[in-house]
Amino acid sequence: MTLAHMQTLNTGDQALGTVAIYPGTFDPITKGHSDIVARAAGIFDHVILAVAAATSKNTAFSTDERVDLARQVLAEHKNVEVRRFEGLLAHFVRDCGAKAVLRGLRAVSDFEYEFQLAGMNKKLVPEADTVFLPTTENYSYISSSLIREIASLGGNVAEFVHPIVHAALTERLGKRQKG
Ligand code: COA
Numbered sequence: 001m002t003l004a005h006m007q008t009l010n011t012g013d014q015a016l017g018t019v020a021i022y023p024g025t026f027d028p029i030t031k032g033h034s035d036i037v038a039r040a041a042g043i044f045d046h047v048i049l050a051v052a053a054a055t056s057k058n059t060a061f062s063t064d065e066r067v068d069l070a071r072q073v074l075a076e077h078k079n080v081e082v083r084r085f086e087g088l089l090a091h092f093v094r095d096c097g098a099k100a101v102l103r104g105l106r107a108v109s110d111f112e113y114e115f116q117l118a119g120m121n122k123k124l125v126p127e128a129d130t131v132f133l134p135t136t137e138n139y140s141y142i143s144s145s146l147i148r149e150i151a152s153l154g155g156n157v158a159e160f161v162h163p164i165v166h167a168a169l170t171e172r173l174g175k176r177q178k179g
Helices: 003-009 031-041 061-072 089-095 108-124 144-152 161-176
Strands: 021-025 046-052 080-085 102-104 128-136
Touching: 003 144, 021 031, 021 089, 031 102, 031 128, 046 089, 061 080, 061 161, 080 102, 089 108, 089 128, 102 108, 108 128
Parallel strands: 021 046, 021 102, 046 080, 102 128
Antiparallel strands: none
């Protein structure tokens, strides 16, 4: 992405077409997340995977690490960009001129929280709507914390994450175990 493109994006101009923001902690990005991104990249003109910098979660990877892993995993998608955001998601959505906030739904249990988040974001940034994509069945039981827990206990998570993420998890959680 060129600087000119970035400037257009930041002014909310629609030169990039319909922009969708996919927000989350991504600690780390899993195949469940990249499945949502790949499908969204075929629907929207431009998808921004937005990595939350400030989160109440005690993350295993720093914001820069989470951004870096997501960039490597998603490098093949030309209309996908990975950025960090601080503060309110609604402000970031508005700054990007996005029309959609993208969320994956894994199970009915996700719905209540997602409905609340979507409603609040609609109040804060009325020009954008939340769009839900159902998670592909194979990935419906994945969560980043489960992946971290299994990896830290010596289980094999290769099926659920990109090889780059697998290597990062092994290195990070292996070091923690020794410490
Ligand atoms: N495949 C695999 N896993 C998935 C998934 C999918 N399709 N969709 C969600 N998950 C997992 C995530 O990995 C995460 O797992 P974890 O809890 O084990 O880490 C879990 O489901 C919850 O994910 P998500 O709902 O995306 O929560 P999050 O904490 O990652 O992100 C934010 C929440 C960042 C979007 C939200 O807190 C936010 O907008 N924060 C900014 C501050 C703000 O604006 N607050 C007001 C909101 S109205």
